[in-house]
Amino acid sequence: MTFEDTDFRQETLDLDNPFDLKLVKDFLAGLGFEFDPVEVECTMIVYNLKGELVGTGSHLGRILKYVAVAPKFRDTTAFALIVTYMTEKLLKIYKHTFVFTRPENSVRFRGLGFTEIATAEPLYALLEFGFESIFTFQDYLKALLVPVKTENVAAMVVNCNPFTNGHKFLIEKAASENEILYLFVVEEDRSAFPFAVRWELIRKGIAHLKNVVMIKGGMYIVSGAIFPSYFLKHEAINDVMQKQAELDVKTFANYVVPVLGIKKRYVGTENYCKVTGAYNLAMKAILPSFGVEVIEVTRKASGSGDDNLPDYISASKVRKAIKHDQLESIVDFLPDSTREFLFSDASLEIRQKIKAGTGRH
Amino acid sequence: MKPKIAAQSGTFESSDVIFLIEPLPDNSGRKLEISSTVMQQFGANFNRIVLEMLDQYEMTDIHLIAKDKGALEPTIKARLETAIKRSLDEQEGTLK
Numbered sequence: 001m002t003f004e005d006t007d008f009r010q011e012t013l014d015l016d017n018p019f020d021l022k023l024v025k026d027f028l029a030g031l032g033f034e035f036d037p038v039e040v041e042c043t044m045i046v047y048n049l050k051g052e053l054v055g056t057g058s059h060l061g062r063i064l065k066y067v068a069v070a071p072k073f074r075d076t077t078a079f080a081l082i083v084t085y086m087t088e089k090l091l092k093i094y095k096h097t098f099v100f101t102r103p104e105n106s107v108r109f110r111g112l113g114f115t116e117i118a119t120a121e122p123l124y125a126l127l128e129f130g131f132e133s134i135f136t137f138q139d140y141l142k143a144l145l146v147p148v149k150t151e152n153v154a155a156m157v158v159n160c161n162p163f164t165n166g167h168k169f170l171i172e173k174a175a176s177e178n179e180i181l182y183l184f185v186v187e188e189d190r191s192a193f194p195f196a197v198r199w200e201l202i203r204k205g206i207a208h209l210k211n212v213v214m215i216k217g218g219m220y221i222v223s224g225a226i227f228p229s230y231f232l233k234h235e236a237i238n239d240v241m242q243k244q245a246e247l248d249v250k251t252f253a254n255y256v257v258p259v260l261g262i263k264k265r266y267v268g269t270e271n272y273c274k275v276t277g278a279y280n281l282a283m284k285a286i287l288p289s290f291g292v293e294v295i296e297v298t299r300k301a302s303g304s305g306d307d308n309l310p311d312y313i314s315a316s317k318v319r320k321a322i323k324h325d326q327l328e329s330i331v332d333f334l335p336d337s338t339r340e341f342l343f344s345d346a347s348l349e350i351r352q353k354i355k356a357g358t359g360r361h
Numbered sequence: 362m363k364p365k366i367a368a369q370s371g372t373f374e375s376s377d378v379i380f381l382i383e384p385l386p387d388n389s390g391r392k393l394e395i396s397s398t399v400m401q402q403f404g405a406n407f408n409r410i411v412l413e414m415l416d417q418y419e420m421t422d423i424h425l426i427a428k429d430k431g432a433l434e435p436t437i438k439a440r441l442e443t444a445i446k447r448s449l450d451e452q453e454g455t456l457k
Contacts, residue, residue, distance in 0.1 A: 077374045081374070084373050084379065092366075092367060130381070131367065
């Protein structure tokens with residue numbers, strides 16, 4: 001039996017200091033974690049009066065990471081102490097915090113008062129805690145709910161980075177085939193085009209469609225919290241990406257589908273992006289069991305490309321054209337709203353950022 | 362009185378309670394989310410303590426979340442008083 005937590009001291013580490021970094025790295029390595037300082041913003045440790053390391057916790061944005069306690073101290077309050085410290089810090093900045101952990105550890109966080117949102121065995125469980133929760137998001141959805149007479153209720157999730165004729169075609173098609181279409185726009189601001197701009201271009205571009213309801217994706221629809229892989233550059237589909245996609249789709253199925261009564265989800269076929277490909281795969285595997293039909297629509301082509309294959313419209317091609325100063329070559333891809341924006345001075349800053357950047361988004 | 366800032370007091374430990382307080386827009390009253398591991402036996406008592414304390418400080422436009430792990434009455438009162446005072450920006454937390 002160890003002594004009570006009056007013996008424990010807590011301290012924030014300076015990760016630029018190689019000694020501090022080595023301390024936490026070695027400690028975590030012994031517990032089977034590979035600590036990467038790039039993945040965290042701030043790290044704290046707990047030690048006792050004998051100088052023994054008791055446990056540690058880190059965070060990146062609103063996500064708790066690398067929360068671990070040495071086996072010897074697991075019957076103490078160290079774990080609760082670390083989580084209390086982290087939430088106190090984070091809830092001053094954010095409305096709520098997330099935890100990604102292995103499903104077998106989910107019960108420990110639930111024991112502290114965290115709520116489990118979804119699990120993707122055997123890699124991840126996602127939990128949250130704070131002033132807001134997924135129920136706050138559901139309240140937001142309820143406020144946008146449109147009463148319907150038929151079962152033709154569809155949903156679509158778009159990032160639109162930027163909005164192209166391909167997106168427009170897909171939205172128009174889904175809107176024409178359904179009584180109502182809920183259009184979720186990814187809110188995470190990690191794309192070249194900021195959320196406010198993407199939202200505005202879509203709004204103007206689909207103003208003629210009366211049965212489309214635009215919804216902010218918030219923290220739960222393809223967000224950096226649930227689906228960080230989406231915003232990273234990956235060459236191949238890997239387990240991590242697939243499981244994160246699964247978390248996102250399960251959250252959608254469990255919390256969004258019942259509120260809005262969604263029966264169909266539209267997606268464009270994905271020829272270019274591996275992550276979106278993995279996402280489509282997860283949707284096809286999970287959504288049918290929740291009574292949601294996944295409808296894959298072949299992308300709209302604009303003439304044919306150099307290699308005699310159809311020249312599919314894609315937002316990444318638009319960004320590539322901006323990068324290489326060849327906007328004229330893809331003018332056919334762009335709806336009026338995006339074309340006007342890209343050829344105006346308002347987009348100057350964004351264009352320069354794309355030219356300078358190397359990221360996938 | 363209205364909370365000025367978001368505040369937290371207490372811990373997630375056993376025999377303790379954690380309180381979170383955040384300000385709400387004007388005239389939205391009180392929004393309480395209370396959960397306890399001993400809700401069945403002591404829930405009514407817990408609610409009474411919280412409401413009395415909020416009345417005492419005339420708190421309104423407040424969103425309060427409580428996660429109780431079987432704290433005793435003096436603990437609940439002390440934690441809530443601290444949370445209220447912190448949210449009024451009258452008392453600072455010890456953790457920096």
